[in-house]
Amino acid sequence: MTDYRQVGTSGVYLPPVSLGLWWNFGDNIPFDRQRELLRHAFDRGVTHFDLANNYGPPYGSAETNFGRAMREDFAPYRDELLVSSKAGWDMWPGPYGDLGSRKYILASAEQSLRRMGLDHVDIFYSHRPDPVTPIEETIGALDTLVRQGKARYVGISQYDEKQTVVAAAVARSLGTPLIIHQPSYSIVNRWVEDGLTRVLAQEGMGAIAFTPLAQGVLTDKYLGDGRAQRAQRRSSLPDAPLPHGAVSALRGLNLVAKERGQTLAQMAIQWVLREPTVASALIGASRVEQLDDNLAAVNGPAFDTEELERIDALADTIDLDRWADSAR
Template structure:
């Protein structure tokens, strides 16, 4: 078995910068292991994707306890790849995980309780073969658990050494502000928020980006391709057999692929073509566009192949948009009922 040696110019390939007011740096594009790194996917293909990502400057790998399928298998596979290939580079990597959504049966396998969050973190570390992660997130707000209990668990994860930093995901602006203030008083600031954000899902522009900026939090935008709708896969109205819709992924709803959504995607595709980009590249670039203090820190993408990874990373070659382009995009970039996380987002502001 050949020994993996990382590319020497890996930090010259992709820009990176500070996550909020912290000293933690993240690349402009990061790799999420949500959809394509479970036990149902080819392991050697996963190794190729992760090694190529690191060679191209992607050192941030994002997970959650329930990523798979089956739940937990993405963390197990990352642990295997770390052991075989990336262990010598552990101190260069930013590895993150989350807990909050359903992991198993019973009342203590979901939510925001201290019991669930900390026991889940311990199991995540075991699966990945690590003694700490770099960021541990509350994956969603839990209306059945006091916010203070959830945040005390994040605080304890950091002070106990199991996580370097703490973050939250899918919290609305009001709750985010309150959470940031509580964590500041505890002495463990929230350094990052991870919301869904795309041209078809713009809820973060209604206050959340302002709150994150005001509280010194970085923003890790997930699902910038709107579950694949902002790619060329569905433009002709058919569903490829190997797509998320085709294989019936839990993240896909049948009402997503409507004629109004297709009309918007086709119009955006034409704008992307005029920019010399694919629709996916423009969608990622748009999420990363300059919004002043509200600018997103990193876009979190998935990848089912090395080729797809390389193509989408090329989005950073042009993240500048003219006023005319932004105006054209705004005609078609409207909320399209693709935010499958909205129930949790809205539940506590």
């Protein structure tokens, strides 16, 4: 996998599939399995590893484990890697360990660098918008990290189109433009198409889509009785089975994928990559076989109009928010 894609109008290029260290790199997974996956990913051309301060479990452990891998395996290849981290969700108790204050972002970045044993990250994100702290303060903190040499580039995650316009203007006025946005985006989660992708194109920003497989929903794990099979249960996914109509729609999507010579996961990844502003799909993986299956998505045939229309029609019948609400 060598077809690297430009991030907006910046000088950053990402592999079409990047590896996120959200769930499978905490202390819940033996380090040898993590090492195997990281090394295999790098050997296959995955040069971007994405982290955040509270990835684990427990919080911070993914960065600590990745730091060990950096020391023991990847130190000679540091300049071939692009490492990112974030701050914005809860990390420690009290008002200074969450959201977007200058105090939190700068303190969190320092802690992340110590855990990973790095003197800088390549991209540092504001992980989510703060409803109280002014955007000027949050983006100003990102600017400070770049000027301190602790981040090469900066970006934002989950900001809507209006928030993105304001954040981009502030960053531009400070002389440290935002280059990348990390939104959730998948066949069954299309909020970015309601204005955000247009704004990103106008601002010269790229995107890296997280949860392109909808946390496993767009794989074969739910095609049986609607309950996840062979999957670690994440707290953000309902324990209840998917509604029968959603399972039927997933089976329809799986049929489209089979007709294309792909797995459902491969088609879902290729689908997000069809969007011009999306430079990379950010996946999670627990096994090298799973990683290889996901990486093969980039070799799929181009979508034709009929296929996209069938995907749209089937996706319209899958409401994951309603599923989650009904399971509460």
